[in-house]
Every structure is written in C-alpha cells, then in structure tokens.
Amino acid sequence: RPPATGFTTRSDIGPARDANDPVDDRHAPPGKRTVGDQMKKNQAADDDDEDLNDTNYDEFNGYAGSLFSSGPYEKDDEEADAIYAALDKRMDERRKERREQREKEEIEKYRMERPKIQQQFSDLKRKLAEVTEEEWLSIPEVGDARNKRQRNPRYEKLTPVPDSFFAKHLQTGENHTSVDPRQTQFGGLNTPYPGGLNTPYPGGMTPGLMTPGTGELDMRKIGQARNTLMDMRLSQVSDSVSGQTVVDPKGYLTDLNSMIPTHGGDINDIKKARLLLKSVRETNPHHPPAWIASARLEEVTGKLQVARNLIMKGTEMCPKSEDVWLEAARLQPGDTAKAVVAQAVRHLPQSVRIYIRAAELETDIRAKKRVLRKAEPSQGSPVPLWCTSLANSESHLRMLYKVRENPEPVPGCRETWPELGCACPTLLTGCLSYPVILGRCVSTVPCREYCDIQDAEECDRAGSVATCQAVMRAVIGIGIEEEDRKHTWMEDADSCVAHNALECARAIYAYALQVFPSKKSVWLRAAYFEKNHGTRESLEALLQRAVAHCPKAEVLWLMGAKSKWLAGDVPAARSILALAFQANPNSEEIWLAAVKLESENNEYERARRLLAKARSSAPTARVFMKSVKLEWVLGNIAAAQELCEEALKHYEDFPKLWMMKGQIEEQGELMEKAREAYNQGLKKCPHSTPLWLLLSRLEEKIGQLTRARAILEKSRLKNPKNPGLWLESVRLEYRAGLKNIANTLMAKALQECPSSGILWSEAVFLEARPQRKTKSVDALKKCEHDPHVLLAVAKLFWSERKITKAREWFHRTVKIDSDLGDAWAFFYKFELQHGTEEQQEEVRKRCENAEPRHGELWCTVSKDIANWQRKIGEILVLVAARIKNTF
Incomplete structure (x- = not known):
C-alpha cells in the first residue's frame, strides 16, 4: 500500500507563477526529494542532538564551536575582533537615541490604548484636593451591600409591615384587613410595644384595634391609636417637675435628630456590650466597675433613666464603693443628687471625695463651709480635704496656728504632717508657720509624694520666697542617690533658671554648698549665678564664704577682687589680692591680676615692681610676655626688646614672644629684622598659625605677593586641614584681584575642611548675590551651630534689608557664642543703622557683660x-x- 501523501488545492497554488519563482516542494513525492534536502534533514538532526551542557560551553566560541577552530587564535584575530566589537558598540550608540525614542513612543501609544485604572481616575484624584473637611465627614460609611436574606438567613420569611401598608388601606377606605401573624413576628404589628397591640397603653388606655365579631384588625383604628399615643407622650414630657417647659411639642419631630446618641458604635456592638455587662453583674453583683460601666453605657446610648436605675441598684449592691456613689451623684439631677450624697456620707463618713462632691453641689458659699465643717471633726478624716479651693484662707491659717501649738493635729496620726504641709503649698503661701510645718513634714515621710520642685517654682512666681525655699529644702534631697546628688542638683538649678525661678535656684545652690562646702565647682556655679542674676553685695558675700572654704581656688579670689575693682573700691581689691598671695604665693594668675589692677589704674611703677617680683619668684612665659608688653605700651622700646631677648633665652618655644619681637621691629619699619624674627620663630614653633599669617602679611605689605603665596603654601603643607591658613590664602588672591583663583582655592579649602564655619561664612560672600542664599543653606547644613555661619546669615539678611530676620539671627549668634567680639560689633553696627537708642544700649551692655576676647576684627x-x-x-x-x- 503506498504511503499517504498530502494534496494541493487551487487555493494553495494561487495564481499563475513566474518562471523564476522557487519551486514549492512541500508536497513533492518521496522519490523526487533531492540530496540537498536529505543533508539539511541530517544537519537539523545534528542540531537537535547538540550538547548544551555547561562543560561544553566556551566563552569565545559558545556551544557550537568555531568554523576556524582548527587554526590558532593569533593576535591579529584578537585585534580584528576588538575592532569589530568597537564598531558594533559605536553603531549601537548611534542608534541608541533613536531606539530609545521609538521605545518611548511605543510605550506612550500602548498606554493611551490600554491605560491603567490609576490613570483613568487621575482627573478625579486631582479634584479630591478641592474637597473640604465637611464634605469628607459627610461621606457615608461603607455598608453591607448584601440583602437581608444573604446577611441573616433567619429573616428569609419575615417581613415587617411598613407604614405605607396602613396608608394604602386607609386611602382605599377598607376597614377590615387581615394580616398574617407570621409576617409580624419580628418588628411587625405584634411588637410595636411590649406585650403586643392588645397590651394596654400607659394611663389605662385600651386601643381596641380588633374588629368585634370578626377578630380582624381595623387599620383606621390603628392610625387613630398611634396619633393618640403621640399626643399623650408629648403632653407628659412637655413640663418638668418644676413646671418649666423642656420639650416643644410643635418642634418635636424636627428635634428628633438631637436625641440620636453620639456614641458612634454599631447597634449590635451595644447589644453585645449590654449582654456582657449584664453577665458580669449577675456573676459578681458586688463588683463596682460593672455597675459603673453599665450605667455609662446606657447614658451614652441616650437611656438616662435606665442608667440612673442601674447605678442606684449598684449603690445597693456596693454600698462601700466611693466610685459608685460619686457616679450616682453625677447622674442624678440637683436635689436627687444631694439625697444620694447624703446616703453616701452615712455609708462612708470618712470619704474626702464625697464631702467635696457634697460641697460642690451647694450653690451658697455658706452652705459649702457648713459641709466642710461637718467633715473636719470626722475621725481619721485626712487633711488634704482642708487644702481644697473650697476652704477660705482664714480656715487655713486657723488650722495652721492649731498645728503650730499642737504637734499632733490629728492625735496619733503623724502622716497628716506631710499632707498638711506638702499637699497644697501654693494655698499656704505666705504663712509664717509653713516652714515649721514643712520641716516637721520632712522628718516623717518623703514629701515628694505631695509636692515637688514645680510647686516651689509656683511659690517663687507668686512672690513667696520663704515658702519656696522651705519646699525646696524639703524635697531636694529625697529620692536621689548619693553619688548623683551634685550632678542632679546642678541640673535642677539650671532648670529653675530657665524657668525664671531664681529663688528656687538660689535655694538649691545654698543647700548644695551645705552638703559640698569644699567643692570649688559648686562655689563657682553659685558665684556665676549671683553675678548674672543677683546683686554685687550678694556676690561678694558669697565669694567671701567661698574663699574661706576653698582658699586654693584662684578664680574665686580673682572674681572677688574684680567685683571690688569694678565698684571703684581699688584698696579693697588690693587687700583681696594680698590675701590671695598668702594662700597662693606662686600663682601666675594672681600675679598677673595684681599687675593688671595697678597698670589700669595708672600705677605703672607698682606694676613694674610686681612684675619684677613675679619674674624672680614665679617666672613663667606669660609673666615675661606681660613685662614686655608693659614696657612696649609705655614707649620703652629698648627695655621691651631687652626683656624679649631675655625671655626668648628661656622660652624659645613660646610663639607670642616671637610675634611681639617681630611686631616691635615692624613698628620701627625694620622689615628685614621683622622677617628674621618671624622666620626664627617659625623654626621653633612651626605649628603657630598667627606666626605664618604675620610673615605672609609682611611680605604682602612690602609688595612680595609671590613670596607671600609661597609662604602660605608652605604653611598649609606643615599644618594640613587648617582653616585659618586656607582662609588667608583665599583672601590673598581676592585682594590681588584674582577672584577665579580665590574661588578655586575656596573649593579646595572646603574639601579639606568641610566643617569649618569660618570658611563657609567667607564662601557665602564670595558668591554672586543671586547664589548667596543657596550657599548659606549649604553652610547651615554643614555647620548648623557655628557662630561664624550664623553671623554670615545675619549679614546676608541685613544686605537684603530684611531687618527683623537679621536682628533675630544676630541675637542667635551672640547667644550661641558670646565670646565672639566680631558678632557683637556687627550687631552694634546693625542697631546703629536700624535700631533705637534703647536697642543700641542693650547690645552695648550685653557686650560689656560678656567681655568678648576673640574675633578677627575685634583682636x-x-x-x-x-x-x-x-x-x-x-x-x-x-x-x-x-x-x-x-557685603
């Protein structure tokens, strides 16, 4: 049997073909297939059998191998492959932009044809920004879209009868209509009221809705009964017990919305909560929280009378519960609440809260006093009842006088002392016996259970210094570990100063000095406090006590001498320094303070003698430096140079001596000698930035700009990451007019010193005006709390005529670093131009109190x-x- 072959129809052949068209051998007979077809078939079979294992993979040739794998892979072949790869890459890059553009267009076209759901609603989303808060709140909650049968299968055959059913039959005039009782089982006609329609209404009214003889319902009578019931209800609630109208019958239907409870919960949740609380009450009827929770649930749902009944039942079951009685008094109206409180007092005669509630219910002040007087004689009645705002000041003072005469205000109860002395210190403010009470209070129980530092601060603000100090002494040492006392008390004092409670801080320092009389740091903190917030007399009295306990503390002696000197009492300052010499005979600070006192009071010979004695008994580099400076400022240049040479023999590594020597020579126009002095100083002190700066400025001054630039480059090599040297290099190029080089150097400087505030402040004003604000933002990100950056921002606002912001930033700058003299100078200059005389004087006084010592312009x-x-x-x-x- 010959094998089955395919067949060709006219639709496969199509129209007449050209002679040059290839022959379609798809359906050729088997005997006519060519040798080429067989070779192709064998090649395909070989391809199918190709080994694709990872071990057969070559990185260069792949899986199939190379056509020229028989020959070696030479360097020429590698170069050719590299050239072809480079050409392919270049061609691909040339087509990349066109390809990306085509892909983008295709994606956009695809998105237009098949947009996402998010894109379809994008216009609606944009309109959501116009929705107000009221419209958002008025959006209804998502409900259950299922019908009642799907939600609850038990309602499958139960349908309540609507009002339209009755209205329909009333309009048609039908008097007798039968209703299937099964359709009214849940919510139907049988249950509009407890007991069904045949149950009598309140007041003995019988509806008579059944038709006599037939037993069917009369629809007309049902409507009449409903109207009658509504009228009766409105007449009952129209007047209260006192006769005042509380319900408007005409507006009753419109006011029904106001009666809807605002509990915000679901009806099913309320039912569940009610059942749960009922179970708790039945399980444990003597549990007060269950009764309170049940009453509040009914109150929230609008059933106030049910809530009152429940809580009164709770008072019967829990007569000793204070909370239940208070809840019952809260829920009951005025007179009834008084009766409830009276019952509560009989059950709980020692309850402070019940007595206070009884006093609150009284409207007359005499009645309030009468209630509180009844509470005072109660045995064991705690004293905090007397500390409420209901009692007047006379009763407080009378009680305090009794306490002062009798150490046992409540016989046998020492715990009443802290309750009386600490519970309400602000109410007892100004009472002379209060410190006595508080002192006895501390000896009994810890007073921090009743009052703390905040109460003392309130007394301080009220102006009662004695009360404030008594409270502070009572509570400061309680509840603190012994090793943490000093640190904690110092923090408390700083907190009181921040809260402007100065007397509290003074009391803390006084107590701390009693505990730590030999601690120099505590004395110093107290002295600075008196200096900033006290008087000169209080400061000097404190310093006298301080040097008696800490005679080796030089700074305390110096503060006392300076206070006398600023007050104009120079002899007293000399006597203090003389006593300081006796306690510290070789103190450099005391010697120099004595020299400054004499020199600034024009006693130059005294100053010279003191310096001579200091050089012989306590020689130091600073003593020699002050000796050189004194002769220099007095015009004795030869003596100054001689002393400088003598000092350099002993202290050649002290850079200020080399600086003074060079400056003296430079003042005399001896530039070569000045350069030699600076160079010698740099050999001994290569890390002294001021010496490098003086030498560079000397070369710039005489016109040697290239040498000055070389000196700064050398200084940066020996002192890397030095902002001062970088800043001088930038300014040198800027002064020479080479702004591009200055900007380049500034960029390098910020790379090497990224957190230098002085460099960032200079970089802000190197920029053009439109870019300064951006640069200042970058500076604040890098150095948020640096005074130089804050000063630069203040100057920037000043240059933009933003006066308020500039003043705010100046205040911030001097607050964060009061020792920066340049900030005070710019601030004062700003106030001279834009401030009042009062503002100018305030800046000047604050600067004098701060006594700045640093700053480029200032120095x-x-x-x-x-x-x-x-x-x-x-x-x-x-x-x-x-x-x-x-700028």
Missing part, C-alpha cells in the same frame, strides 16, 4: 598698642566704626 583693635587701656564698650564702638557694610 585687631583690642590688641593694638594704642588701645591697650580702652574698656570693652569703647573697643566695641571702634570695631563697629571700622565695619563697612559693603
């Missing part, structure tokens, strides 16, 4: 020889005069 003026005797206020004026707001 330039303050360290000038011509200004060596000027006060802080005078230096502030001079520095502000030098400022030109061209």
Whole structure:
C-alpha cells in the first residue's frame, strides 16, 4: 500500500507563477526529494542532538564551536575582533537615541490604548484636593451591600409591615384587613410595644384595634391609636417637675435628630456590650466597675433613666464603693443628687471625695463651709480635704496656728504632717508657720509624694520666697542617690533658671554648698549665678564664704577682687589680692591680676615692681610676655626688646614672644629684622598659625605677593586641614584681584575642611548675590551651630534689608557664642543703622557683660598698642566704626 501523501488545492497554488519563482516542494513525492534536502534533514538532526551542557560551553566560541577552530587564535584575530566589537558598540550608540525614542513612543501609544485604572481616575484624584473637611465627614460609611436574606438567613420569611401598608388601606377606605401573624413576628404589628397591640397603653388606655365579631384588625383604628399615643407622650414630657417647659411639642419631630446618641458604635456592638455587662453583674453583683460601666453605657446610648436605675441598684449592691456613689451623684439631677450624697456620707463618713462632691453641689458659699465643717471633726478624716479651693484662707491659717501649738493635729496620726504641709503649698503661701510645718513634714515621710520642685517654682512666681525655699529644702534631697546628688542638683538649678525661678535656684545652690562646702565647682556655679542674676553685695558675700572654704581656688579670689575693682573700691581689691598671695604665693594668675589692677589704674611703677617680683619668684612665659608688653605700651622700646631677648633665652618655644619681637621691629619699619624674627620663630614653633599669617602679611605689605603665596603654601603643607591658613590664602588672591583663583582655592579649602564655619561664612560672600542664599543653606547644613555661619546669615539678611530676620539671627549668634567680639560689633553696627537708642544700649551692655576676647576684627583693635587701656564698650564702638557694610 503506498504511503499517504498530502494534496494541493487551487487555493494553495494561487495564481499563475513566474518562471523564476522557487519551486514549492512541500508536497513533492518521496522519490523526487533531492540530496540537498536529505543533508539539511541530517544537519537539523545534528542540531537537535547538540550538547548544551555547561562543560561544553566556551566563552569565545559558545556551544557550537568555531568554523576556524582548527587554526590558532593569533593576535591579529584578537585585534580584528576588538575592532569589530568597537564598531558594533559605536553603531549601537548611534542608534541608541533613536531606539530609545521609538521605545518611548511605543510605550506612550500602548498606554493611551490600554491605560491603567490609576490613570483613568487621575482627573478625579486631582479634584479630591478641592474637597473640604465637611464634605469628607459627610461621606457615608461603607455598608453591607448584601440583602437581608444573604446577611441573616433567619429573616428569609419575615417581613415587617411598613407604614405605607396602613396608608394604602386607609386611602382605599377598607376597614377590615387581615394580616398574617407570621409576617409580624419580628418588628411587625405584634411588637410595636411590649406585650403586643392588645397590651394596654400607659394611663389605662385600651386601643381596641380588633374588629368585634370578626377578630380582624381595623387599620383606621390603628392610625387613630398611634396619633393618640403621640399626643399623650408629648403632653407628659412637655413640663418638668418644676413646671418649666423642656420639650416643644410643635418642634418635636424636627428635634428628633438631637436625641440620636453620639456614641458612634454599631447597634449590635451595644447589644453585645449590654449582654456582657449584664453577665458580669449577675456573676459578681458586688463588683463596682460593672455597675459603673453599665450605667455609662446606657447614658451614652441616650437611656438616662435606665442608667440612673442601674447605678442606684449598684449603690445597693456596693454600698462601700466611693466610685459608685460619686457616679450616682453625677447622674442624678440637683436635689436627687444631694439625697444620694447624703446616703453616701452615712455609708462612708470618712470619704474626702464625697464631702467635696457634697460641697460642690451647694450653690451658697455658706452652705459649702457648713459641709466642710461637718467633715473636719470626722475621725481619721485626712487633711488634704482642708487644702481644697473650697476652704477660705482664714480656715487655713486657723488650722495652721492649731498645728503650730499642737504637734499632733490629728492625735496619733503623724502622716497628716506631710499632707498638711506638702499637699497644697501654693494655698499656704505666705504663712509664717509653713516652714515649721514643712520641716516637721520632712522628718516623717518623703514629701515628694505631695509636692515637688514645680510647686516651689509656683511659690517663687507668686512672690513667696520663704515658702519656696522651705519646699525646696524639703524635697531636694529625697529620692536621689548619693553619688548623683551634685550632678542632679546642678541640673535642677539650671532648670529653675530657665524657668525664671531664681529663688528656687538660689535655694538649691545654698543647700548644695551645705552638703559640698569644699567643692570649688559648686562655689563657682553659685558665684556665676549671683553675678548674672543677683546683686554685687550678694556676690561678694558669697565669694567671701567661698574663699574661706576653698582658699586654693584662684578664680574665686580673682572674681572677688574684680567685683571690688569694678565698684571703684581699688584698696579693697588690693587687700583681696594680698590675701590671695598668702594662700597662693606662686600663682601666675594672681600675679598677673595684681599687675593688671595697678597698670589700669595708672600705677605703672607698682606694676613694674610686681612684675619684677613675679619674674624672680614665679617666672613663667606669660609673666615675661606681660613685662614686655608693659614696657612696649609705655614707649620703652629698648627695655621691651631687652626683656624679649631675655625671655626668648628661656622660652624659645613660646610663639607670642616671637610675634611681639617681630611686631616691635615692624613698628620701627625694620622689615628685614621683622622677617628674621618671624622666620626664627617659625623654626621653633612651626605649628603657630598667627606666626605664618604675620610673615605672609609682611611680605604682602612690602609688595612680595609671590613670596607671600609661597609662604602660605608652605604653611598649609606643615599644618594640613587648617582653616585659618586656607582662609588667608583665599583672601590673598581676592585682594590681588584674582577672584577665579580665590574661588578655586575656596573649593579646595572646603574639601579639606568641610566643617569649618569660618570658611563657609567667607564662601557665602564670595558668591554672586543671586547664589548667596543657596550657599548659606549649604553652610547651615554643614555647620548648623557655628557662630561664624550664623553671623554670615545675619549679614546676608541685613544686605537684603530684611531687618527683623537679621536682628533675630544676630541675637542667635551672640547667644550661641558670646565670646565672639566680631558678632557683637556687627550687631552694634546693625542697631546703629536700624535700631533705637534703647536697642543700641542693650547690645552695648550685653557686650560689656560678656567681655568678648576673640574675633578677627575685634583682636585687631583690642590688641593694638594704642588701645591697650580702652574698656570693652569703647573697643566695641571702634570695631563697629571700622565695619563697612559693603557685603
């Protein structure tokens, strides 16, 4: 039998073909297949049998191998492959933009044809921004979309009769209509009221809805009965017991919405809660929280009378529960509440809360007093009842006088002391016997159960210093570990100062000094407190006690001498320093303080003698430096140079001596000697930034800009990550007019010192005006609390004429670092231009109290020889005069 072959129809052949068309051999007979077809078939079979195992994979040739694998892979072949790969890559890059654009267009076209659900509602989402809060709140909650049969199968055959059913039959005039009782089992006609329709209404009214003889319902009578019932209900609630109208019958239907309970819960949840609480009450009827919770549930759902009945039942079951009686008094109206409280007092005669509630229910002040007087003689009645705001001040004072005469206000009960003395210190403010009561209170139980530091602060703000100090002494040492006392008390004092409770802080320091009389740090903190917030007399009295307990504390002696000197009492300051010499004979600080006292009071010979004695008995580098400076400012240049040479023999590693030597030579226009002094100093002190700066500025001053630049580069190599040297390099190029180089150096400086505030502040004003704000934001991100950055921001607002913001940032700058003289100078200059005289005087006084010592402009003026005797206020004026707001 010949094998089955395919067949060709006219639709497969199609129209007449050209002679050059390839022959369709798909259905050729087996005998006519060519040798080429057989070779192709064998090749396909070989491809199917190709081994695709990972071990047969070659990184260069792949799985199939190479056509030229018989020959070696030489360097020329590798170069050719690299060239072809580069060409392919380049061609691919040329087509990349076109390909990406085509893909983007295809994606957009696809999204337009098949948009996402999110995109379909994008216009509606944008309109959601216009929805108000009231519209959001008015959106109904998502309910159950299923019908009643799906939600609850037991309602399958139960359908309540609507009002339209009755209205329909009333309109048609039908008097007798039968209703299937099975259809009225749940919510139908049998259950509009307890007991069904045949149950008599309140007041003995019988509806008579059944038709005589037939036993059927009369629809007309049902409507009449409903109207009659509504009228009766409105007449009952129209008047209250006192005769005042509480319900408007005409507006009753419109006011029904106000009677809807605002509990926000589901009806089923309320039913479940009611059943659960009922079970709790039946299981444990003497559990007060169950009765309270049940009453509040009924109150929330609008059933106030049910709530009252429940809570009164609770008072019967729990007569000793204070909370139940208070809840019953709250739920009952006025007179009834008084009766409830009277019953509560009979059951709980020692309850403070019940007596207070009884007093609150009284409207007359005499009645309130009468209730509280009944409470006072009760045995064991706690004293906090007397500390309520219901009692007057006379009763408090009378009780306190009784307590002062009788150490046992309640016989046999020492616990009443803290309750009386600590419960309400603000009410007992100003009473002379209060410290006595509080002292006895501390000896009994810890007073922090009743009052704390906040109560003392309230007394301080009320102006009762004695009460405040008594409370503070009573509570400060309670509940603190012995090793944590000092640290905790210092924090408490700082907190009181922050809250402007100065007397509390003073009491804390006084108590701490009694416990730690030999602690220099505590004395110093107390002295600074008196200096900032007290008087000169209080400061000096404190310092006298301080040096008696800590005679080796030099700073305490110096503070006392300075206080006398500022007050104009120079002899008293000398006597204090003399006593300080006896306690500290070799103290450098005391020697230098004595020299400063004499030199600033024009006693130059005294100052010279003191310095000579100091150089012989307590020689130090600073003593020699002060000796050189004294001769220099007095014009004795030869003596100053001689002392400087002598000092450098002993202290050649002290850079300030080399600086003074070079400056003296530079002042005499001896530039070569000044350069030599600076260079020698840098050999001994290569890490002194001021020496490098002085040498660079000397070269710039004489016109050697290239040498100055080389000196700064050398200094940066020896002192890497030094912001001062980088800043001088930037300014050198800027002064030379090379702003591009200055910007490049600033970028390098910020890379090496990214957290330097002085560099960021300079970088802000190197930018053009439109970019300064952006640069200041970057500076604040890097150095948020740096005073130089804050000052730069203040100056930026100043330059933009934003006066309020500039003043705010100036205040912030001087607050974060009061020792920066430049900040005070710019602040004062700003107030001179935009502030009042009061604001200018305030800045000047704050600067004098802060006594700044640092700042580039500030040190330039303050360290000038011509200004060596000027006060802080005078230096502030001079520095502000030098400022030109061209930034």
